[in-house]
Amino acid sequence: MTEQPLGPFPKPESYQPIVQRLKDMIERNNWKDKFERAVHDAYKTGVEDMTNISSLTDYYNFLNYFVLWVPKEDETGAFVYNMLGTMYFVLDQKTVRDFQSPIKPSSYPPPPLTELSKWIVDFAGAMGQFLDTPQSLTEESLQTFYTAENYNVDAYVVPEGGWLGHSFNEFFARKFLPGTRPIDGPSNPAVIVSAADSTFDGSWDINTDSIVYLKGLPWTIGELLADSKYANDFAGGKFMHAFLSPYDYHRQHAPVDGKVLEAKVIPG
Structure with a gap:
């Protein structure tokens, strides 16, 4: 598998609860035009990973796919990073940035999160819950990490019986073989x-x-x-x-x- 644009992402019969929550939030706050503009601006940058995300509906479809995504890599070892970056690239566009809590070290402890920032945290939590399940790591997806040389998977401890049956999060937090880093x-x-x-x-x-x-x-x-x-x-x-x-x-x-x-x- 070589580097390729993300998507296209299918439109589901119904959205996952965390995605539906964003959709409801945008409609309730009359933010639709702002988010449509954010997706448009991100798309117009020409970033390859936005090739199949040119509308707000496309972005919803991407998020719905992403929250239950079984991570996999390509030969460049950048596919996981690009998937993560695509979500935040849209949220970092000027028209929606002000809906999020500013990150300032001078305001510690931080003020309460805005509604959108709270959603971003909860989306990450929803992803994390799935990535804690055995369904998040398959024989096919596991092989892609061995193919991506910069993961150096052979340098890590493999649990007894192999990785299958374990979660992606367990794989992600894998341990080095003794002596690998003296x-x-x-x-x-x-x-x-x-x-x-x-x-x-x-x-x-x-x-x-x-x-x-x-x-x-x-x-x-x-x-x-x-x-x-x-x-x-x-x-x-x-x-x-x-x-x-x-x-x-x-x-x-x-x-x-x-x-x-x-x-x-x-x-x-």
């Missing part, structure tokens, strides 16, 4: 190792004016640490960011020996 200086506190099997995206000095870009959004390190009682302890240090692609090992590890004193989740 740790340098495990008993040396001066050695910092990578926290994830990921693509290094840059490093910055830590001061209140340093700006980093996380998922395309500018954040100041001062804002990220604003409500932490340990904020001043990091002054003069270094911040690094790494990016996880869908094909990467999706587990994170402590880069140094120590004890976690504080953690927070920023919705986004």
Whole structure:
């Protein structure tokens, strides 16, 4: 299977509840023109993955397919990423962007989500529920991940009896075979190792004016640490960011020996 445009997506007799909820929301709030424009603008960019999504109905059909999609890859290893990106590409268009909660590190804890943002979170949850089922991983779909070389599937532990009967989420959170990623200086506190099997995206000095870009959004390190009682302890240090692609090992590890004193989740 080689790279190809997404779709076309069939129109169902009835939409999945989560998709029908979006449809009802758009109609109740008189947002139809705004969403039609968002789909049109996304389509007119010429992005190949929008080839078969040129109307709001097409977008509903895509979402209905996507929420119960059995993930599969192509030889480029980018198909899963493109499917995810297509959903959010429409939602990021100018005419519908203001219906969503802004993501600002300075407003922590974050304000209540807008109706549309809450729907986006719930859509991800609905997808996650399906991806927790054995139906989300088939013999055919599993083979596509072996074909996509950048997934390096042979480097991971295979459960006893194989992957079939397990969920896609279990496959996605697969573990490396012992020794695949040896740790340098495990008993040396001066050695910092990578926290994830990921693509290094840059490093910055830590001061209140340093700006980093996380998922395309500018954040100041001062804002990220604003409500932490340990904020001043990091002054003069270094911040690094790494990016996880869908094909990467999706587990994170402590880069140094120590004890976690504080953690927070920023919705986004």
